[in-house]
Amino acid sequence: MADIVETAARKVFGRYDLDGDGLVTADEYRKIVSELGSHITESEAQELIDSVDSNGDRQMSFEEFWAALNG
Numbered sequence: 324m325a326d327i328v329e330t331a332a333r334k335v336f337g338r339y340d341l342d343g344d345g346l347v348t349a350d351e352y353r354k355i356v357s358e359l360g361s362h363i364t365e366s367e368a369q370e371l372i373d374s375v376d377s378n379g380d381r382q383m384s385f386e387e388f389w390a391a392l393n394g
């Protein structure tokens with residue numbers, strides 16, 4: 324069950340990670356949000372990334388995304 328959830332989470336993460344390098348930047352996040360029809364500024368996107376960023380590189384890895392999902 325957890326595996327199914329993790330696979331789904333990886334798919335979502337892969338959609339955010341536009342260049343496939345395994346990290347979501349604020350810029351990638353902002354592009355996806357605007358494709359979904361919302362608008363956020365670059366600093367808002369960076370704030371959101373920073374809120375889940377645990378290693379301080381200001382990008383979101385799958386592990387950080389997963390940790391955020393699992394609260």
Ligand SMILES: [Ca+2]
Binds near residue numbers: 340342344345347
């Ligand atoms: Ca990326």
Ligand SMILES: [Ca+2]
Binds near residue numbers: 377378
């Ligand atoms: Ca990070």
